[in-house]
Amino acid sequence: MKNITGFGKFVIYSRIALHVCIIYLFKVKPWQYPRFLRRAFILLMSFRHNAVVKVFNGYKLQLYLPAYPCRAFFYALDSKLLKTPPGPITIVFSMTKACSYKCPHCYQKKDGGPDLQEQKLIETLINVRDKGVAMFDIEGGEPFLRFERLLNLIKALDSRSEIWVNTTGMHVDKNNLTALQANGLFGLMISIHSPDRKIHDDFTGIAGSFETACQAIKLCKDLDLVVSINSVLAEQEINDGKLNDLMELAKSLKADFVQLIHPKPSGLWLDKSDHMQNDKSFITDVQQQHLLYNSKAKQFYPALAAQVFEERKTGFGCTAGAVDRFYVNATGEIQPCEFLNISFGNVNIEDFDVIYNRMRSYFNNPCQDWLCCTQAQSISEIIKKYELQATPLPWQYTQELIKTWDRGPQTPLYKKLGIYKK
Ligand code: SF4
Structure with missing residues (x-):
């Protein structure tokens, strides 16, 4: 390839x-x-x-x-x-909290409440699509644990959507992949957090999870589905040159993309401050790796999609709040991004449009600051102040919090595009 x-x-x-x-x-x-x-x-x-x-x-x-x-x-x-205001293109859409893995960085492990009823879930999915979302990243927990539900979701969409499923690889087999593919599945995003099998297994808390992920990738490629390896590669491993090892592994598995996800102080890591890859020169190095693995010199490797490159200040900046993306959690909370543990409302309580418009009116102008990094502490403080037992912050607290936020300068790319009035 x-x-x-x-x-x-x-x-x-x-x-x-x-x-x-x-x-x-x-x-x-x-x-x-x-x-x-x-x-x-x-x-x-x-x-x-x-x-x-x-x-x-x-x-x-x-x-x-x-x-x-x-x-x-x-x-x-x-x-x-063509839309005014412009619509988002992509969503991370959680369909269940169920998951047997124990990843320490999970952004939704502390989320409270039961999974949405299936009818409400599908209704929300369609509402999201009708806002302009063209790329769905359906996730869990582990979506394959509730396969019928997953299949019904995919059946509800049509060719206006490119449909990905985000998985650990657990419970993926040829039969269920074939059924999803027949109904429009485009590809899988499969998590591998280190090229070293022991480090990955220790991270997920599941022995054999590395092998499970690799097998799932091979099954996908046999069916000509598209694969992205999603990786929150540790700072130390990147410093040790292990990104190259990860790219070699991805190449050997014939993956199409490697998405390198910057670690976020969110969910279980909300109060984490060490090894969060915030150093400017570190970020510049990763951005250089992005350019390298998208150049002719590495054309036989998967394309590297480094989040710190895509969201750089001169690129798309922070695209939360349906600027480009947003998040629906498994219980129906509408969040600006999966990495921001705040909610603008729950679809069980209010109409989707009301919540969506509320969120859009706050994110009415794209800005540069990575809110997941700059505002984690303020979210944590509210959780502690009100002794909240679960995430995300309900709208009543979100409302209070966001008044204090500074989202940084306007993103130049959007300014140039001129699609926002302000
Ligand atoms: S909060 Fe903004 S910068 Fe952080 S991951 Fe979400 S969209 Fe990207």
């Missing part, structure tokens, strides 16, 4: 640009067309640092942008460039 870089990438981008010009000529009012094209060009070029990954149904310019030329790709473009 070879990623597309250099001249090949230029050809793909030119093809997309031409295709977009033609399609939107009939979709956009003539006097709005030049402005639309300018915005589409800026958006397209914001992905230029990534290799193009060829997948079974087209080309991925970025992990969270649906593959071109699928319907979901254009649905994402409509959401971002």
Whole structure:
């Protein structure tokens, strides 16, 4: 497998640009067309640092942008460039808290309440899709533990959505993958937190979990499903050059992406401050690795999607609050991001639109600061102050808290796009 870089990438981008010009000529009012094209060009070029990954149904310019030329790709473009205010493109959507793993960094282990009723869950899924979300990352807990529920969710979506399932690999087998694929599954995100099997098994608290994850990847690739390895690789391991080992492992397993997730003070790690990879030079090094593993020199490796690169100040910044992404937890809480343990409301209590609009009115302008890093302490203080036993903070406390937040300067990329009024 070879990623597309250099001249090949230029050809793909030119093809997309031409295709977009033609399609939107009939979709956009003539006097709005030049402005639309300018915005589409800026958006397209914001992905230029990534290799193009060829997948079974087209080309991925970025992990969270649906593959071109699928319907979901254009649905994402409509959401971002035609809607006012612009819609989010992606969601992390939790369908159950059930999980037998004991990962110490879990952002939702302390969440309270029962899983949403299935009918409400599906209704919420459709509401999310109708807000413009084109890329679904359906997660748990462990989604494969409640397989019928997972299958019904996927059946409820259509080709406007690129559907991923986020899993440990546990309970994944050929039969259930085939059933999901027949109903529109695009790929799996499978967690491997170290290239060293013992370190990964110790981290998850489950002996054999490394092997389980590797087997799940192989099954996916046999079925031509797309795979991203999701990894919260420890600071020490990155310092020891283990990111290269992880990329070698991913290459040997024929994974398409490696998503390197920056550790977050959230959930079980809410009060954690050591080894959180906050050092500027450390982050710059990881950003360089991102560029390297998306270049011609590494075109036979999976593409690296380093969160600290995508969310850099000159990139997308913090995209929480449905700027680009948000989170629905298993109990129906609407959160700005999975790593922010605050809620704008619960769909069991209020209408989805009311909660969503409330969240959008707060995140009405994209900003640069990584709120998961800058505001964890303030969330923790509220939890302690009111002796709350579960996360996320209910809306009554969130409301009090966010008034005090500074989200940093406006994200330049969004300023340039001009899709936000403020
Ligand atoms: S809070 Fe913002 S910076 Fe942090 S992970 Fe979520 S979107 Fe990214």
